[in-house]
Amino acid sequence: MTNSKTTALKLSIKTGDPRPIFKQVVDGIGMAIAVGELAEGDKLPSVRALAMRLSINPNTVAKAYNELTSMGLVDSRQGLGLFVSVPKQLLSNNERKKRLQQAIERCLGDVMHLNYSDEEILKAFREELEGLRKVPKVG
Amino acid sequence: MTNSKTTALKLSIKTGDPRPIFKQVVDGIGMAIAVGELAEGDKLPSVRALAMRLSINPNTVAKAYNELTSMGLVDSRQGLGLFVSVPKQLLSNNERKKRLQQAIERCLGDVMHLNYSDEEILKAFREELEGLRKVPKVG
């Protein structure tokens, strides 16, 4: 017996998005987990079900699911499916810090051209972060 | 007569970087302009010279230069070269805001898995931003 309810997952693929499809899936589910829309133990849609819902190839979903598993965000149970895992930490502190900095650098690289002041950028960042944290689990 | 001195531009292509080469060039030069390493009126290396220096194809540099021109960061002068342009604003406020938010969302999406607290993330972001602004023009 496990938590077999497949949580409603709002996820869509945008054709205009520069990211490849499998990356959109990874990011979408990863974000849902991060903000608590998907809670520990929740079951993800099956590879084939999600592929059908998103009108994409099952292999593409499988690729995304493999990456999520590698990231330690979900656990695979043989024959059962994928489940949101207990938070774990499989990255070294150095690696975590490196990724944090790289993400921020990339963000700033994309933003610096836009002629916003430091204060405006910081404000937008803080608000976005708070907004994410506020999103509660779906009831 | 124009400002014909080609400013020393520290720029390198990293094979491990997930970004395509032309994007690394765009980002690198864009950032150099943003932080003031490249000042208004400075001349960029020629397409062919930069291509040779980076050991990449001139077309790849040309592609990056075209994007920088489209972004309004540099101006092309027929037969002369590319020059860092006066700051202009060819994006609507809506478009600017949209891009700011998208960049931040993407950043947070990459960061939320790392188990950092909001405070730690904000601190890292603020420090990175301040660090960039502090970089002075090369003397």
Place this chain on the structure above:
DNA sequence: GTACTGTACTATTAAAAATAGTACAGATGA
């Protein structure tokens, strides 16, 4: 003139992403 600039092409190769189809072992419930 010669030697630079950016730009615009065509063609080709290389790499990444996505699709299509098949197969297999474990789990579940009838």
Place this chain on the structure above:
DNA sequence: TCATCTGTACTATTTTTAATAGTACAGTAC
């Protein structure tokens, strides 16, 4: 047991993007 679901692992093919290679042209400078 049987049918059906699960993730996973393949191979093959197509599509898309990036990168390379080569040529050409108009404008600028000396």
